[in-house]
Amino acid sequence: MTTAKPVKGTSDDLVGEFAYGSGNINPEKAINPGLVYDITKEDYVQMLCNFGYDANKIKQISGDSSSCDGDSKRDLVKDINYPAMGIPVRPYHNHFHVKIHRTVTNVGFPNSTYKATLIHHNPKFKIIVKPKLLSFRSLNEKQSFVITVVGGAKLNQTVFSSSLTWSDGTHNVKSPIVVHIL
Secondary structure, three states: OOOEEOOOOOOOOOOOHHHHOOOEEOHHHHOOOOEEOOOOHHHHHHHHHHOOOOHHHHHHHHOOOOOOOOOOOOOHHHHOOOOOEEEEEOOOOOOEEEEEEEEEEEOOOOOEEEEEEEEOOOOOEEEEEEOOEEEEOOOOOEEEEEEEEEEOOOOOOOEEEEEEEEEOOOOEEEEEEEEEEO
């Protein structure tokens, strides 16, 4: 996702990112992506726990004695530290306010600053990124940001696609943001 050539959807494409993904992988850029979203095996196990998998299924999938830690604060896939961000919205809610936390690690250049750019075209909800700049002093330094999605009108389609790109002038790190009706 972070090192892909974007694929453009059509303006009437109701499934957006689900139809064409984040783009076509560029192997040369994959060698030097700039930023990465770190994720651990434990993150995936917690996601399975949130989906309701029992201990036996988790052991089958993980191949070891991994188990649920009882952390009920995490909200399924939304909170996994992954480039793609999915925001589930109940169809009967006229108002929603969702925060998504992400952490990226600088694997590009030391002393680099990445600026956030949002591609978003739907007036029925607003997307806010804080902070808008991520400044790194060293390699392997981690920085966190929050995406807030706020909507105040009943949504009349099932999927809305947007994207966030972090750029330092050399690296462009794209993350799809999809609001979908459950």
